[in-house]
Amino acid sequence: MFSHGFISPSRSSNHLHRHLNVSNISSPVNIAKRSFELAGNFVYFPIVSQIMKESKPGHTELQRLQSKIIRCKRCPRLVSWREKVAEEKVARYNDWEYWGKPIPSFGDPDARLLLVGLAPAAHGGNRTGRMFTGDRSGDWLYRALYKFGFANQPQSISTDDGLQLMDCYITATARCAPPQNKLLPEEIRNCRPYLLKELQLLKNIRVIVALGKIGFDTIFDSFRTLEITSLPRRPAFGHGGEYTLNDRQTLIASFHPSQQNTFTGKLTEKMFDAVFRRARKLLDSNDSSK
Numbered sequence: 495m496f497s498h499g500f501i502s503p504s505r506s507s508n509h510l511h512r513h514l515n516v517s518n519i520s521s522p523v524n525i526a527k528r529s530f531e532l533a534g535n536f537v538y539f540p541i542v543s544q545i546m547k548e549s550k551p552g553h554t555e556l557q558r559l560q561s562k563i564i565r566c567k568r569c570p571r572l573v574s575w576r577e578k579v580a581e582e583k584v585a586r587y588n589d590w591e592y593w594g595k596p597i598p599s600f601g602d603p604d605a606r607l608l609l610v611g612l613a614p615a616a617h618g619g620n621r622t623g624r625m626f627t628g629d630r631s632g633d634w635l636y637r638a639l640y641k642f643g644f645a646n647q648p649q650s651i652s653t654d655d656g657l658q659l660m661d662c663y664i665t666a667t668a669r670c671a672p673p674q675n676k677l678l679p680e681e682i683r684n685c686r687p688y689l690l691k692e693l694q695l696l697k698n699i700r701v702i703v704a705l706g707k708i709g710f711d712t713i714f715d716s717f718r719t720l721e722i723t724s725l726p727r728r729p730a731f732g733h734g735g736e737y738t739l740n741d742r743q744t745l746i747a748s749f750h751p752s753q754q755n756t757f758t759g760k761l762t763e764k765m766f767d768a769v770f771r772r773a774r775k776l777l778d779s780n781d782s783s784k
Contacts, residue, residue, distance in 0.1 A: 561598075571673070579616045601664050604661075604698050605696065607701050608663050611667065612666060612668070612709055631752055644660055663692075710745075717740075731747050
C-alpha cells in the first residue's frame, strides 16, 4: 500500500512530519526530502522508496517522473491560472496554503487497476496537492474504491489523511487545473508524454477505468501511440462500455464523477459502483486463471 504527501516549507514542523506519512506506509521506507525550486518557491517532495531486496527499478523511475511533473511549466495558460487560484483562494479555504503546481500521479506502482481522470480541480487537487482530493468528485471516487477493496478508507481530504491505495494507481490527462475545467488541445498534447511514460513503467496494469470522455480518448490514443492495442480506431464513449485493448488489458469507460454529472443524475451511485464491480471481477478472474 502506498501513500504520498506533498508539503510547503511554511507549514509547521509537526505538520511536516504528518505530511511525510511515515506511519501510513506498511513496509520499511527511506524518506528523502528533496528540494525543488518552483516558481521562486522551494517545496519539499518526499521521495518514498522501499529499502527491501524486492525493490524494483521501475518504482524509482516513477518517483523521478513525478518529481519532473511537479516542475513542469509547458503550458503558460495553465501555469498562470493554477498560481492565480492558489494566491487568491476562496474564502472557505483561506487558511490553506494551496499546492498551486502540477499534480503528480499516485498509488501502488505494482497496481493492476489504472484510473485516468481529466485534470485537477482548482480548489481540490490544486489546493491539496493530490488527485481527486478535497472535492466532491473525490468523495464519489474514493467511496467506490474503498467499497471494492482498492483503498483503505472512503474519503480523501488532504495528503496527510492516511489514504492508501491498494492495487490501484491514479493518473490524469493533464496535471494542472484548467480555467472552467476546460483543456485546450495543445495542453492535452503537452501533458501526454508523462502518461506515455507511466504506461511504460506500470508493468502490471490489467484494467483501465477512464473517467470521462476526455480521459477515455486520452488513454486510447496513448495505447495507439505506443502500439499496444490492436483496435484500429477509437471506440465510441459510453458509460460502462468495455473494450479489449490487447490480450492483457481491458478498458472500461465511465462518466466522470463531476458535480455536473452526479447532481443531475446522469451518473448515479449504482452506475458508478457497477464500473468498479466489473473491474474487480475482471481482476479476480485474472487471478483465478493463473
